Amino acid sequence: MNVELYNQSLSSIVADITIEFVTPAQLESHTYAPLLSMAKFEGKSEQICLLHEHTLIVCGLDDESNDEYRMAMTSVIKALQNTNYTSAKLCVPKEAYFHAALEGILLGGYSFQDYKSKPKTPSLQTLFFAYNSQYDFDHFQSILNQTLIISKATNFVRDLVNQTPYDMTPQAMAVTAQSLADSNNLECTILDTNGLEDEKMNAMIAVGRASVNPPRLIHLAYKPNNPKKVITLVGKGLTYDSGGLSLKAATSMVTMKMDKAGGCAVMGMIKAISELKLDIEVHAFVGAVENMIGGNAYKPDDVLRAKNGKTIEVRNTDAEGRLVLADVLGYAQEYVKADYIFDYATLTGACMVALGPYTTGVMGHNEELKRSFVDAGSFAGEYCGILPFNRQLKKLIKSDLADVCNVSSKPYGGAITAALFLDNFIDEDMKDKWVHFDIAGSAYTESAWDVHTYGGTGAGVRMTLEWLMQYCK
Ligand code: BES
Ligand code: ZN
Ligand code: ZN
Numbered sequence: 161m162n163v164e165l166y167n168q169s170l171s172s173i174v175a176d177i178t179i180e181f182v183t184p185a186q187l188e189s190h191t192y193a194p195l196l197s198m199a200k201f202e203g204k205s206e207q208i209c210l211l212h213e214h215t216l217i218v219c220g221l222d223d224e225s226n227d228e229y230r231m232a233m234t235s236v237i238k239a240l241q242n243t244n245y246t247s248a249k250l251c252v253p254k255e256a257y258f259h260a261a262l263e264g265i266l267l268g269g270y271s272f273q274d275y276k277s278k279p280k281t282p283s284l285q286t287l288f289f290a291y292n293s294q295y296d297f298d299h300f301q302s303i304l305n306q307t308l309i310i311s312k313a314t315n316f317v318r319d320l321v322n323q324t325p326y327d328m329t330p331q332a333m334a335v336t337a338q339s340l341a342d343s344n345n346l347e348c349t350i351l352d353t354n355g356l357e358d359e360k361m362n363a364m365i366a367v368g369r370a371s372v373n374p375p376r377l378i379h380l381a382y383k384p385n386n387p388k389k390v391i392t393l394v395g396k397g398l399t400y401d402s403g404g405l406s407l408k409a410a411t412s413m414v415t416m417k418m419d420k421a422g423g424c425a426v427m428g429m430i431k432a433i434s435e436l437k438l439d440i441e442v443h444a445f446v447g448a449v450e451n452m453i454g455g456n457a458y459k460p461d462d463v464l465r466a467k468n469g470k471t472i473e474v475r476n477t478d479a480e481g482r483l484v485l486a487d488v489l490g491y492a493q494e495y496v497k498a499d500y501i502f503d504y505a506t507l508t509g510a511c512m513v514a515l516g517p518y519t520t521g522v523m524g525h526n527e528e529l530k531r532s533f534v535d536a537g538s539f540a541g542e543y544c545g546i547l548p549f550n551r552q553l554k555k556l557i558k559s560d561l562a563d564v565c566n567v568s569s570k571p572y573g574g575a576i577t578a579a580l581f582l583d584n585f586i587d588e589d590m591k592d593k594w595v596h597f598d599i600a601g602s603a604y605t606e607s608a609w610d611v612h613t614y615g616g617t618g619a620g621v622r623m624t625l626e627w628l629m630q631y632c633k
Pocket of ligand 1: 401419476478479480481506507508509510567568574600601
């Protein structure tokens with residue numbers, strides 16, 4: 161979709177159809193009020209009325225807010241994608257809502273067609289925004305450019321997540337990372353099993369051992385001159401999570417191609433950061449692994465020695481993400497001295513139990529840092545909720561045999577005990593600079609909500625970009 165900003169009045173722009181937003185209060189004074197009322201249009205949130213005879217589409221807005229604009233624009237785009245109109249025009253909203261309206265277009269209009277024998281290509285190609293001269297044109301243009309980059313990166317993540325485990329293996333993720341590095345001028349280092357052995361990343365190796373698709377550690381780096389901050393991003397890249405020998409039930413296994421979403425998200429983030437040319441040095445690490453069964457599979461009862469030397473008693477091979485992250489966090493901290501380290505992982509079903517299926521769980525030791533992410537998420541259109549650590553929960557992952565156990569001894573609070581497990585692999589000097597994001601609920605959806613269509617959502621990308629732009633200036 162092309163989105164263009166014009167320094168012209170709406171009436172002087174030529175397009176097939178005009179888009180308008182109406183709040184219930186504005187409805188009575190609308191030019192076509194009688195027609196809209198005949199169509200039982202009430203101006204409610206996400207409600208659409210297409211007046212073909214007037215080449216006009218009207219969408220309801222409960223009130224003026226980012227959420228309303230994002231959802232309204234999504235409804236409009238979806239409705240127009242079912243017509244033969246090729247272009248549409250509308251007035252820019254207030255500056256504060258412009259990025260949200262753009263996200264409705266760029267994210268709400270996304271659909272993944274790669275596995276369809278007859279892919280649908282919507283006729284709608286171009287959207288013209290008429291700029292209102294009371295605002296600063298250059299500022300609107302920069303919001304447009306920025307939102308385009310971030311939305312494209314989000315859709316890049318969705319494309320990766322939506323690919324099947326047959327297509328998007330750990331090797332394929334590494335190839336994708338290398339081509340992103342080539343096109344965006346990033347440094348790229350890939351470790352194969354031999355490299356992982358040299359680095360003593362035994363936990364990650366154990367998880368991937370029974371797969372015919374061997375693991376890869378991906379390290380992408382964006383290094384501008386004189387960066388203001390150094391940021392490390394770590395992503396769980398389980399290209400498939402069968403559960404291993406602690407095999408998942410048939411119905412829980414479906415959708416587990418999405419277990420790579422954290423890894424895909426950090427690749428999308430570094431793509432956007434490099435295209436926005438932010439003044440931050442960024443390192444993205446992905447542990448790309450497939451968790452399968454086989455004669456050489458790792459087992460409940462195994463004890464693994466992670467990269468930082470700590471030993472882990474395995475009691476459930478389905479708690480594999482934390483094992484991979486233990487080693488990748490260890491590797492990332494050894495090679496990069498960062499100001500902050502953030503990890504993204506579809507880590508626990510328990511996070512969905514705690515927060516519902518739309519919200520990212522935010523965990524760590526630094527209260528202010530966690531809160532700043534919740535605020536950034538809220539502005540950027542992502543739901544985030546803080547799950548608190550406490551010393552009682554920490555006791556639940558003690559092991560009688562090794563230093564720590566990979567599962568909790570009690571069935572509640574699983575998202576937090578998983579994060580407390582990761583805490584064992586965060587160096588002392590990084591404790592307050594670390595945030596863990598559990599995106600198990602927010603990274604994938606099988607029913608459309610907000611700007612999200614079926615499949616990967618790109619969770620983490622918009623929130624993190626907003627945070628970086630606010631706090632690393
Ligand atoms: N990848 C899953 C978590 C998950 C579940 C993500 C559902 C998205 C949707 C993770 O590896 C896992 O299986 N976790 C277990 C942990 C348990 C064995 C302690 C879980 O959540 O059941
Ligand atoms: Zn698992
Ligand atoms: Zn998993």
